[in-house]
Amino acid sequence: MLSFGRKPDANASATLGTATPANAPAPDWANALSTAIREIRCGRSPELSGLPPQAASALAELHQELRARNAAELERTVNASVQNSEAMAAVARATGEVRKMDTHVSGMSTAVEELDFSIHSITKLANTGADSLSACVEQSQTALEAVRLTRSETEQLGGAFETITGRVTDLEQASRQIAEIVDTIAAIADQTNLLALNATIEAARAGEAGRGFAVVAGEVKALSGQTAKATEDIRQRMDHLQQQVAAITEAVSNSSGSVQEGINAANASENAVNSVTDTMRESARIVSEIAQLITEQSSATTNLSSSVSEIASGATRARERVEHVVEASAGTESTIGQTLAALSERNIDNFVLHCAKSDHLLWKKRLNSMLVGATKLSESELSDHRSCRLGKWYESARSEYGRIPAFQAIEAPHARAHECGKRAARLCAQGDYAGAEAAVEEMEAASEEVIKTLDRLIGELSADTVSKAS
Incomplete structure (x- = not known):
């Protein structure tokens, strides 16, 4: 039998018949108990009317505790996903900047080396020119004496x-x-x-x-x-x-x-x-x-060339480390995805709304990765605001929650976030990186508005659930 981390009550154990011999006939509420436990494991509210009062009370308390734990775990997982996605969006931008810096510094290193070589050549020419002019001065002096x-x-x-x-x-x-x-x-x-x-x-x-x-x-x-x-x-x-x-x-x-x-x-x-x-x-x-x-x-250029070479090496190492962070975060993202998949089977209240926050931050991360060339995204790969997880839930829940202001406030920024994301992918594919970056910034602003509205809606729905339960 599963352990839920709660010490059983002695009276409850007696009532449930834990001391009953193994060959004793099962009480008539055993099936109801088994069914109630399965429902609790799945996150659904159990039917407790056929159980002894103490057992029903214990299972009801267990059900509430598991619901609270599942909700807390979902919130922690979503928060971890949000933070990871935010961090990875920033890392993606940083990766792009580091790559640009690496490219620029490498180019600058080559240019400085060429400049150093050119300056050495110019130095030789200048010294040769100075010597030649000195010889010309001597010859001119000789010619002057001849003229005199x-x-x-x-x-x-x-x-x-x-x-x-x-x-x-x-x-x-x-x-x-x-x-x-x-x-x-x-x-x-x-x-x-x-x-x-x-x-x-x-x-x-x-x-x-x-x-x-x-x-x-x-x-x-x-x-x-x-x-x-x-x-x-x-x-x-x-x-x-x-x-x-x-x-x-x-x-x-x-x-x-x-x-x-x-x-x-x-x-x-x-x-x-x-x-x-x-x-x-x-x-x-x-x-x-x-x-x-x-x-x-x-001499100064030689020192500069050496310094730039060190900077170039540092930029390359920084790029490699940032890319390593990106790879490591991909594993974290996969783990969070598996955790959310497991939590989806527990019938947690407002699960889709919590996951929608994670989905939008993942969208932000993917689009930022696209901007710096780390991933490829086409406009057709990105769903519109009715085809994503939140969009499907929104359409199905319209009749139930359509009068709630927070519910109504989601649709416009949600549609704008998807439209801007698809536009960013289209512009990036066309080579208009400045336009794509502007579209991503618009998407981030709309997505932030969606997340704030989701938090408001989750709060209102949770309060409504508590009031109904009381």
């Missing part, structure tokens, strides 16, 4: 050309003076020739007496002719010399202009090379500072 030397030599060449120009000018003046002297000699020769001609004429007039004078006049005339010829030759040579001197003067003048242009160009080149050298020197300084900063950044 070229300018100095060009200035010396300009001085030499100025000297040549002066000498050529003196030569030109001398040639003009010689030309003037030649012109004077030519004039004298012409005059001498004219005088010789006049002397010859006078000698001819003098006859024999002027013959000696005529000879002298002839010699003078011949000498005058030679002088004129020589003077003409000198004039031609001086003309040629003057032409050459003019050409030299022009060439020297042109060369002097070119030399001056060369000096100006050398000065401009010196200024340009100076500017380039200063710019390169400043650039080399800046690049050197950048290389130093990048080297420091490289």
Whole structure:
């Protein structure tokens, strides 16, 4: 016989006949007692009218105690289911966030490693650039010295050309003076020739007496002719010399202009090379500072990469632990389901209403798991508000409880909870995760309203049951 954890009353035992010998005939109320015990075990109210008063009283008390125990066990189980579902809904969201964090941190770890590699490469390039710029500064300095030397030599060449120009000018003046002297000699020769001609004429007039004078006049005339010829030759040579001197003067003048242009160009080149050298020197300084900063950044990035790798490992471990919690909770959920299935056979008051609270929280957990990709749900898998356990009970109990305000208040939020849940599944399947999350939040609000209304209805029905029993 089952033990219900209650010490039997001695008088009751005597009344029930526990001391009756085994071969004694069963009392006429034995069948009624057996039937009453079976009814009590099933949670139904037993028929006690055919039993002795003490037995009937004991069984009635036992029945009430078992009903209270069953109700308490149901409430504890439902509360455990609600708390587990609430926790698992939160864990499901946390799992999604941890997975996102794991993915992001893994991606960030890879990115930081690539950044670290890039910064090392940039550091090498920056150092190479700084070295190259330093070499360029040295080469520019060498080029500057060469330009300065070229300018100095060009200035010396300009001085030499100025000297040549002066000498050529003196030569030109001398040639003009010689030309003037030649012109004077030519004039004298012409005059001498004219005088010789006049002397010859006078000698001819003098006859024999002027013959000696005529000879002298002839010699003078011949000498005058030679002088004129020589003077003409000198004039031609001086003309040629003057032409050459003019050409030299022009060439020297042109060369002097070119030399001056060369000096100006050398000065401009010196200024340009100076500017380039200063710019390169400043650039080399800046690049050197950048290389130093990048080297420091490289060290910091290396430390960051190490830290991010540790964070990534921690995120992976956190994800694995959260998933382990989810797996463990699945076992708890299964145990709670088995307990509720066993309690469903005990005819507990308001059983469906209590279970409906658990059902709605399970719905919430499944939808949150769907949001983070832990489970797959299609819209067709989810029932509407008339096909679920609460919906079926609601339709069947409408005629009995339809006038109760709490009963009436259940339908609207209940329908809204199912509609939002189905919409969330549809949007999630379409890839609209933001819309699905918003729909789940609406479902949670409606479901919370349903649970509060269920508690109110359970309280009203329990109070009504107590008043009827009294």
